[in-house]
Amino acid sequence: xxxxxxxPTHLIKTRGQQVTLRxxxxxxxxxxxxxxxxxGQGPQFIFQYYEEEERQRGNFxxxxxGHQFPNYSSExxxxxxxxxxxxxxxxxxxxxKQGYTEAxxxxxxxxxxx
Amino acid sequence: xxxxxxxxPSLSVQEGRISILNCDYTNSMFDYFLWYKxxxxxxxxxxxxxxxIKDKNEDGRFTVxxxxxxxxxxxxxxxxxxxxxxxYFCAASAFTKTSYDKVIFGPGTSLSVIP
Numbered sequence: 001x002x003x004x005x006x007x008p009t010h011l012i013k014t015r016g017q018q019v020t021l022r023x024x025x026x027x028x029x030x031x032x033x034x035x036x037x038x039x040g041q042g043p044q045f046i047f048q049y050y051e052e053e054e055r056q057r058g059n060f061x062x063x064x065x066g067h068q069f070p071n072y073s074s075e076x077x078x079x080x081x082x083x084x085x086x087x088x089x090x091x092x093x094x095x096x097k098q099g100y101t102e103a104x105x106x107x108x109x110x111x112x113x114x
Numbered sequence: 115x116x117x118x119x120x121x122x123p124s125l126s127v128q129e130g131r132i133s134i135l136n137c138d139y140t141n142s143m144f145d146y147f148l149w150y151k152x153x154x155x156x157x158x159x160x161x162x163x164x165x166x167i168k169d170k171n172e173d174g175r176f177t178v179x180x181x182x183x184x185x186x187x188x189x190x191x192x193x194x195x196x197x198x199x200x201x202y203f204c205a206a207s208a209f210t211k212t213s214y215d216k217v218i219f220g221p222g223t224s225l226s227v228i229p
Contacts, residue, residue: 035219102163
């Protein structure tokens with residue numbers, strides 16, 4: 001079992017550009033959540049996808065969007081990048097239908113906006 | 115508005131002693147609580163959890179205590195080992211009608227276990 005995998009691991013983008021981050025959930029998991037972790041802070045919830053739909057959303061602007069595919073993998077897209085978007089982006093997968101199962105995290109994508 | 119708080123950014127403990135990490139929450143709808151451990155350059159790893167119907171859950175060296183009236187929980191590590199040195203995140207979740215669980219994290223406490 002490969003667990004949660006994210007790509008790429010590191011990325012450098014210029015202000016104003018767009019970026020796409022990818023996540024493959026742990027085998028058997030159908031729900032994917034995305035988090036942003038700024039330096040020295042805890043992960044902040046961006047949104048959650050289930051059955052290819054955005055089910056919940058945190059306090060992030062519309063520049064942050066996502067998608068979930070039929071195989072449960074997911075993408076996070078950020079448009080019009082700002083310097084403040086520099087952070088570690090974490091993907092977590094879970095299967096809430098099975099009850100309170102803990103979320104498994106990937107190693108994250110470190111995004112640097114210059 | 116920070117719904118999950120960890121007021122100690124860092125903690126140092128001698129190897130073999132007890133480590134106590136504290137967490138407070140403000141949202142009374144939270145009914146499931148988790149602790150995650152994070153090493154540098156890795157994603158958070160699940161450690162232990164507790165449902166609001168319990169006040170204690172134990173797993174080996176790790177015990178989580180929940181005081182619902184005080185909206186407070188704590189993680190005890192006994193005995194502490196150097197490999198426990200990491201950032202510990204307290205997290206909370208609320209069961210919704212659709213069972214989708216959004217997990218809210220605290221800012222973390224950096225634990226250093228000194229050999």
